[in-house]
Amino acid sequence: MTYNKEHLSGLSLCIMLAAAGVSFLLMPVFAEPQSDLSGELKTGQEIYLKACAGCHGADGKGQPQSRVGFDTPIPDFTDCDFASREPRADWVAIAHQGGPVRGFSRLMPAFGGVLKVEELELAVRYINTLCTNKNWPRxxxxxxxxxxxxxxxxxxxxxxxxxxxxxxxxxxxxxxxxxxxxxxxxxxxxxxxxxxxxxxxxxxxxxxxxxxxxxxxxxxxxxxxxxxxxxxxxxxxxxxxxxxxxxxxxxxxxxxxxxxxxxxxxxxxxxxxxxxxxxxxxxxxxxxxxxxxxxxxxxxxxxxxxxxxxxxxxxxxxxxxxxxxxxxxxxxxxxxxxxxxxxxxxxxxxxxxxxxxxxxxxxxxxxxxxxxxxxxxxxxxxxxxxxxx
Ligand code: HEC
Missing domain, CATH: 2.40.160.40 (monomeric porin ompg)
Incomplete structure (x- = not known):
């Protein structure tokens, strides 16, 4: 079978649509934050759900690998043994500058361009509430x-x-x-x-x-x-x-x-x-x-x-x-x-x-x-x- 022009353009259209579909599906997860979210969102929870939950999950346990499409493990913010011990300022730094600022993966994006430090601080304070056992020293x-x-x-x-x-x-x-x-x-x-x-x-x-x-x-x-x-x-x-x-x-x-x-x-x-x-x-x-x-x-x-x-x-x-x-x-x-x-x-x-x-x-x-x-x-x-x- 030989392909003519229509076939080819039909094929490339399909590929384009498929690619657009895939990137649409992955968008909420992968998109580097672009639009300015600053000011719209009031509480730490709102900021977290809009900016972070795509990867970290609404419950903070981390989305499954099949959902996010990468295999770098996402930390579990409900695990007090892990989450209680990190000073807040370090996490605000990571959220502002992205994972590499503390030697973590680039898959943890930088939000410094779209959210103010105070807003990231609210989000991190919200994350801190996901460990509910108060026995763990901060x-x-x-x-x-x-x-x-x-x-x-x-x-x-x-x-x-x-x-x-x-x-x-x-x-x-x-x-x-x-x-x-x-x-x-x-x-x-x-x-x-x-x-x-x-x-x-x-x-x-x-x-x-x-x-x-x-x-x-x-x-x-x-x-x-x-x-x-x-x-x-x-x-x-x-x-x-x-x-x-x-x-x-x-x-x-x-x-x-x-x-x-x-x-x-x-x-x-x-x-x-x-x-x-x-x-x-x-x-x-x-x-x-x-x-x-x-x-x-x-x-x-x-x-x-x-x-x-x-x-x-x-x-x-x-x-x-x-x-x-x-x-x-x-x-x-x-x-x-x-x-x-x-x-x-x-x-x-x-x-x-x-x-x-x-x-x-x-x-x-x-x-x-x-x-x-x-x-x-x-x-x-x-x-x-x-x-x-
Ligand atoms: C595109 C996916 C994605 C989004 C969106 C995202 N994160 Fe992350 N985050 C990651 C990944 C992946 C890691 C693990 C990085 C590693 O271990 O190298 C991570 C790690 C972190 C860590 C480091 C925890 C540690 O190990 O000390 C913090 C803190 C964090 N994210 C906060 C946030 C906050 C706050 C937001 C929202 C403002 C956010 N993340 C949005 C993917 C994401």
Missing amino acids: GELNLPRPLYTGKAFPEDELVVSMETDEDWSAITNKIVYEQRFGARNQWEIVFPFGWNKMQDPNGEGSGTDWGSNLGDIALAVKRALYHSGERGSIFSATAELILPTGDETRGFGKGTFVLEPFLTYGQILPFDFFFQSQLGLELPLQSDRAEKEAFLRMAMGRTFTSGPWGRSWSPMIELLAARELAGGAKIHWDVVPEIQITLNRRQHIMFNFGVRIPINDREGRPVRFMAYILWDWFDGGFFEGWRKQ
Whole structure:
């Protein structure tokens, strides 16, 4: 059979109609937002239903892949475990700038051209209501992690830290693994190790040989006792057990089990300031090996962003107080200026560096330098979210 002109133009008409039909079907889902929606829609729900529900579903669970025509999974906004932990500002950034601003897919379009920031904020606030279980602390309460002051927010994190004193005679590292369970709880394991200069027992040698040591491994359980997104407050209790796995003679352990109960409190303040504090006790089970100690740590800081949607910079200052519970013991005070910086687009890899400076009783208490890398592993793999997709 041969085709004549009519056949061909009939065929191309069919193809055109079919293509138009397909694009019409996909339009509500795929169309990059074009018409200006701004001003027409009043409530967060209206904005959500008009602009977001095409992909995210009217119920927030995400449209099935067969409907949207792509296989990038759409997040379930009703799943509190996922939806409660993301700070609102991050989601407004994604809605305004599109997925790539946080290293997510381009399939999550940018609405900055058609909706105002305030309207996107309303939509995201509406999304926040789709998780109906109020037990889950809001992601805003997940404040930047200070170097010494413990946090109140339950975390899914891996933190690797390094600390040394001014004459570099010892380096101590910690690997901290934290995992949430249930809405308010977290367990944690701390694995310390380090190096210090070996002292030759015969008094020979240069004294510059380094030996490696395991420190005292610790296990902890934390529970958020109170949290309120409206008040910007979170309050937790933690019980930690420190095991005598380190070498006491090399300065890498206390040589006894130590129980460390502590309370932590986090407070969001106006103008992106925040305050965190930790109050606790160190209770060695063999009291002849180590003294009982009480400590109070406080951190105050503010988060700045580069441009409206960029990297976060959180300079903080910590004030640390510790006192042995023996009669006549002094309170040791230290101050720690530091800065935490988010390293990647998704903002789930962070770096912090600071200097711990003794304020009083400086004899035998050198200045210390400390840094960590933090990976919020729930938000994606270590190498995810660095580049625009
Ligand atoms: C064209 C489809 C589509 C539309 C319309 C859409 N989204 Fe998305 N959205 C996606 C996809 C796909 C993802 C997952 C991206 C990924 O995981 O890489 C996503 C992810 C997100 C996330 C990231 C969640 C996370 O993992 O942290 C947020 C927040 C979000 N969308 C908000 C919105 C809002 C608000 C609107 C409406 C103003 C909207 N989306 C409209 C497709 C869409």
